[in-house]
Amino acid sequence: xxxxxxxxxxxxxxxxxxxxxxxxxxxxxxxxxxxxxxxxxxxxxxxxxxxxxxxxxxxxxxxxxxxxxxxxxxxxxxxxxxxxxxxxxxxxxxxxxxxxxxxxxxxxxxxxxxxxxxxxxxxxxxxxxxxxxxxxxxxxxxxxxxxxxxxxxxxxxxxxxxxxxxxxxxxxxxxxxxxxxxxxxxxxxxxxxxxxxxxxxxxxxxxxxxxxxxxxxxxxxxxxxxxxxxxxxxxxxxxxxxxxxxxxxxxxxxxxxxxxxxxxxxxxxxxxxxxxxxxxxxxxxxxxxxxxxxxxxxxxxxx
Amino acid sequence: xxxxxxxxxxxxxxxxxxxxxxxxxxxxxxxxxxxxxxxxxxxxxxxxxxxxxxxxxxxxxxxxxxxxxxxxxxxxxxxxxxxxxxxxxxxxxxxxxxxxxxxxxxxxxxxxxxxxxxxxxxxxxxxxxxxxxxxxxxxxxxxxxxxxxxxxxxxxxxxxxxxxxxxxxxxxxxxxxxxxxxxxxxxxxxxxxxxxxxxxxxxxxxxxxxxxxxxxxxxxxxxxxxxxxxxxxxxxxxxxxxxxxxxxxxxxxxxxxxxxxxxxxxxxxxxxxxxxxxxxxxxxxxxxxxxxxxxxxxxxxxxxxxxxxxxxxxxxxxxxxxxxxxxxxxxxxxxxxxxxxxxxxxxxxxxxxxxxxxxxxxxxxxxxxxxxxxxxxxxxxx
Numbered sequence: 001x002x003x004x005x006x007x008x009x010x011x012x013x014x015x016x017x018x019x020x021x022x023x024x025x026x027x028x029x030x031x032x033x034x035x036x037x038x039x040x041x042x043x044x045x046x047x048x049x050x051x052x053x054x055x056x057x058x059x060x061x062x063x064x065x066x067x068x069x070x071x072x073x074x075x076x077x078x079x080x081x082x083x084x085x086x087x088x089x090x091x092x093x094x095x096x097x098x099x100x101x102x103x104x105x106x107x108x109x110x111x112x113x114x115x116x117x118x119x120x121x122x123x124x125x126x127x128x129x130x131x132x133x134x135x136x137x138x139x140x141x142x143x144x145x146x147x148x149x150x151x152x153x154x155x156x157x158x159x160x161x162x163x164x165x166x167x168x169x170x171x172x173x174x175x176x177x178x179x180x181x182x183x184x185x186x187x188x189x190x191x192x193x194x195x196x197x198x199x200x201x202x203x204x205x206x207x208x209x210x211x212x213x214x215x216x217x218x219x220x221x222x223x224x225x226x227x228x229x230x231x232x233x234x235x236x237x238x239x240x241x242x243x244x245x246x247x248x249x250x251x252x253x254x255x256x257x258x259x260x261x262x263x264x265x266x267x268x269x270x271x272x273x274x275x276x277x278x279x280x281x282x283x284x285x286x287x288x289x290x291x292x293x294x295x296x297x298x299x300x301x302x303x
Numbered sequence: 304x305x306x307x308x309x310x311x312x313x314x315x316x317x318x319x320x321x322x323x324x325x326x327x328x329x330x331x332x333x334x335x336x337x338x339x340x341x342x343x344x345x346x347x348x349x350x351x352x353x354x355x356x357x358x359x360x361x362x363x364x365x366x367x368x369x370x371x372x373x374x375x376x377x378x379x380x381x382x383x384x385x386x387x388x389x390x391x392x393x394x395x396x397x398x399x400x401x402x403x404x405x406x407x408x409x410x411x412x413x414x415x416x417x418x419x420x421x422x423x424x425x426x427x428x429x430x431x432x433x434x435x436x437x438x439x440x441x442x443x444x445x446x447x448x449x450x451x452x453x454x455x456x457x458x459x460x461x462x463x464x465x466x467x468x469x470x471x472x473x474x475x476x477x478x479x480x481x482x483x484x485x486x487x488x489x490x491x492x493x494x495x496x497x498x499x500x501x502x503x504x505x506x507x508x509x510x511x512x513x514x515x516x517x518x519x520x521x522x523x524x525x526x527x528x529x530x531x532x533x534x535x536x537x538x539x540x541x542x543x544x545x546x547x548x549x550x551x552x553x554x555x556x557x558x559x560x561x562x563x564x565x566x567x568x569x570x571x572x573x574x575x576x577x578x579x580x581x582x583x584x585x586x587x588x589x590x591x592x593x594x595x596x597x598x599x600x601x602x603x604x605x606x607x608x609x610x611x612x613x614x615x616x617x618x619x620x621x622x623x624x625x626x627x628x629x630x631x632x633x634x635x636x637x638x639x640x641x642x643x644x645x646x647x648x649x650x651x652x653x654x655x656x657x658x659x660x661x662x663x664x665x666x667x668x669x670x671x672x673x674x675x676x677x678x679x680x681x682x683x684x685x
Contacts, residue, residue: 002509005505005506005509008505009501009502009505012501012502012505015501016499016501108336108337109336112336112340117335117340117341117344118341118550118553118554118590119341119522119525119550119551119553119554120554121553121554121555121556123529123556123557123558124529124533129533130533130535131534131535138535140530140533140534140535142533143501211529212499212526212529212530212533213498213499213522213525213526213529213530214498214521214522214523214525214526214529214554215554216338216521216522216525216554217337217338217340218337218338219338219498219522222496222498254501254502255502257493257502257503258502258505258506261491270490271490274490274491274492275468275492278468278491278492278493278494279468281494282468282494282497
């Protein structure tokens with residue numbers, strides 16, 4: 001094992017982490033502000049990827065595809081909030097889970113109805129194909145771009161919440177929703193905006209991941225589970241926590257997959273080390289979550 | 304009045320056709336929703352195409368289609384319903400081995416025939432073989448074995464091999480290793496359902512491998528092919544046929560060009576039955592058939608051939624008619640071995656781009672002739 005390989009794996013972990021952040025940010029925002037558990041967040045990720053694939057196939061322009069994904073996911077999110085979720089804020093979490101699970105099924109079969117059962121084609125844009133040399137390391141340019149976009153989005157989101165009027169309303173909504181309603185802020189509109197913002201972030205994640213993964217029905221659910229782990233680790237409702245949790249989960253998962261079989265190989269025979277190592281690696285983020293919850297029951301930045 | 308006349312005429316036609324052969328009810332349980340739906344839909348479309356082409360003989364066969372949602376417990380419920388309330392004579396259609404293992408043993412015990420369009424778990428090929436169970440596709444290890452054999456011809460000496468950490472993944476790598484003669488640069492099991500392979504690709508790059516063999520079903524394979532070609536390793540890819548089939552290739556495009564894979568069928572396999580099948584499938588469904596479609600088609604042809612020879616009421620005669628496998632297979636040649644699994648050729652295929660821009664497979668060699676699966680000897684049937 002060389003230093004180059006380790007650095008490459010750290011970059012991979014960082015890239016995975018930034019993608020998880022885009023998913024987890026929307027989830028934690030919606031939970032923090034509205035107290036809503038949205039299982040259908042993965043469907044918005046899928047909407048983003050399908051919109052990007054369709055727009056890219058029609059225009060051949062990846063930037064346009066990204067814009068289409070953001071718009072489609074935000075629109076789907078706003079409609080979802082206005083038509084269904086609005087009725088669920090006062091209900092308990094079990095009702096919300098049931099209703100948003102139904103939304104997953106509706107989105108999945110609806111997508112199949114429109115796009116068919118076969119995965120769609122979406123490729124890395126020409127400008128970002130191939131690899132970039134960093135010292136002795138050659139790293140895929142597209143993955144670097146995902147890191148850059150993810151970090152930029154994180155900064156933008158921080159500025160939005162801490163430096164703008166909308167951000168003040170969002171933070172106030174988290175703290176005391178009756179009070180801001182009493183102050184004359186249209187809470188229904190605020191909720192729709194927050195939900196659409198979270199949805200757009202999920203759509204962006206889907207569109208960014210589409211070119212390197214499979215654009216297919218049901219692609220959102222595995223990511224959703226990871227995003228929930230991130231939200232719990234980071235502390236429910238905290239954007240900063242989501243960022244820290246996402247990077248931690250991304251790096252732990254990547255390094256676990258890579259290092260555990262190697263480390264176990266020093267104490268047992270190779271085939272057993274591969275089997276045990278890969279089994280442990282798939283559990284690593286859940287072990288991490290359990291340890292963090294023992295240490296801080298409300299998550300890293302939860303209150 | 305006119306309506307009564309047509310109804311009477313229809314009834315007469317129906318009566319006439321049932322007089323020649325007993326009507327047959329087939330239960331088709333397959334994965335038609337969720338991430339694995341593409342495979343089930345292709346198998347079903349192939350199956351129904353063969354019945355449609357058969358005309359009157361096909362219309363005597365009633366097909367009840369149900370979706371198992373890729374869940375074994377749903378598969379079992381559907382099979383119970385089809386056997387007890389729909390009274391089907393034959394069950395077929397299951398794509399995934401874990402569902403087949405849940406459904407098949409109980410179904411064959413109730414003296415229903417089960418014809419597998421895809422799943423071929425080793426348990427049902429060896430000691431667990433059964434006279435009522437026929438596999439019309441392959442035994443699960445076969446495509447991996449064939450690729451292992453052909454990798455020697457390609458001259459690979461240091462392959463990195465990769466599969467998901469579940470029974471079929473382990474069978475895959477064991478099947479490959481059974482025939483591959485070179486060294487292994489590495490062997491890696493990933494989590495089932497994993498879609499980011501950056502960590503594994505970095506390891507492959509660092510391992511000094513001269514090639515990579517992988518079995519990653521469905522979306523996992525699509526993700527891997529895209530990411531691997533983007534990582535700029537330049538290493539050749541190979542896998543079983545279903546990792547590079549018509550459900551995968553349109554989604555990965557040029558990223559898969561040049562990859563080798565092995566299967567018992569290919570759209571360009573040169574025989575008249577296959578040419579007619581590929582043309583008819585494209586005309587009917589506006590897409591190229593996949594290996595699953597070819598297996599569904601052959602399964603329907605097998606039922607039609609048995610139907611022409613025997614009456615389902617006579618179980619032994621019908622069994623003999625199925626076992627004879629006297630149908631015009633799209634694979635060129637096909638017969639059943641002692642465990643009622645196929646003895647057939649396996650071809651090495653290469654992913655190419657046709658002149659019209661469609662990415663598909665081309666046969667470049669033969670990996671095995673009349674290949675018998677590794678478990679046949681353990682089956683007590685003769």
